[in-house]
Amino acid sequence: GNDTSIDGVFALYAFDATDTLTLTGGLRVDDHSTFGTETTGRFGIAYNPNPQLTLRGSWGQGFKAPTLFQLSGGGFATPNPNLQPETSEAFDLGIDWRSKDGRIEASATVFDNDIEDLISFAFTGYFNEAQVQTQGIELVGRLDVTDWLSVEANYAYIEAEDTDGNPLRRIPEHSGDIRVIFDPDGPFSGNVLIRHNGEEPNSATTIVDEWTRVDLTGSYDVNDQVELFARIENLFDEEYQQILGYGTPDLSGSVGIRLRY
Numbered sequence: 001g002n003d004t005s006i007d008g009v010f011a012l013y014a015f016d017a018t019d020t021l022t023l024t025g026g027l028r029v030d031d032h033s034t035f036g037t038e039t040t041g042r043f044g045i046a047y048n049p050n051p052q053l054t055l056r057g058s059w060g061q062g063f064k065a066p067t068l069f070q071l072s073g074g075g076f077a078t079p080n081p082n083l084q085p086e087t088s089e090a091f092d093l094g095i096d097w098r099s100k101d102g103r104i105e106a107s108a109t110v111f112d113n114d115i116e117d118l119i120s121f122a123f124t125g126y127f128n129e130a131q132v133q134t135q136g137i138e139l140v141g142r143l144d145v146t147d148w149l150s151v152e153a154n155y156a157y158i159e160a161e162d163t164d165g166n167p168l169r170r171i172p173e174h175s176g177d178i179r180v181i182f183d184p185d186g187p188f189s190g191n192v193l194i195r196h197n198g199e200e201p202n203s204a205t206t207i208v209d210e211w212t213r214v215d216l217t218g219s220y221d222v223n224d225q226v227e228l229f230a231r232i233e234n235l236f237d238e239e240y241q242q243i244l245g246y247g248t249p250d251l252s253g254s255v256g257i258r259l260r261y
Contacts, residue, residue: 038063054096062088077125088115103144134160148184174198190218202244211240227258
């Protein structure tokens with residue numbers, strides 16, 4: 001059978017230039033038995049002008065060699081002897097804000113990622129996309145409504161294009177979720193999760209429809225050693241697919257007991 005090996009070494013250094021400015025730098029060297037040696041770097045910066053605000057940014061490179069599974073064709077497709085490693089270069093810029101009382105947090109991040117030789121799959125097997133670009137923005141927020149009730153939310157907008165400028169498969173342009181967390185005094189706690197996934201391309205002629213599902217989780221502390229928990233997934237029995245042609249469970253759930261000693 002085939003075999004391969006990879007050895008790697010990395011170093012990371014963080015430097016507090018001032019009380020409000022932190023710089024980080026990293027270097028990684030990977031030595032692959034088939035694809036040779038690749039050196040990648042990373043640099044980051046964080047600036048805190050006051051306790052409520054953080055400005056940050058980073059730049060980095062990446063390297064990913066094909067796995068043995070991919071090199072073999074996935075077990076049912078023809079192996080591609082020309083399959084090459086992925087390399088990438090990415091950057092992001094962001095801002096984090098916190099209220100003085102700590103009950104509100106919000107952040108925004110813009111990002112750009114360029115990948116060369118992205119390893120993709122088609123019915124004929126694995127192949128390299130010459131150039132893939134993803135860029136977008138991510139928003140995250142948290143609000144403590146009371147001491148026992150909080151709301152968390154995040155949203156991502158992503159533009160992803162393949163070599164020919166077509167939308168990249170299985171990456172939704174819009175996605176996000178909202179989580180409501182209950183943790184009052186007493187033995188009960190729980191949360192409600194609302195998750196949304198926008199429509200995403202599956203091929204040049206097909207798409208995966210958008211979907212939204214609701215999940216519930218809860219727990220009850222009988223005593224310090226015994227906890228009962230339950231989970232309900234897809235509360236409203238949404239019919240959806242994450243991958244075209246592959247079904248997902250309808251309304252389902254589970255209950256259990258957790259013991260601590």
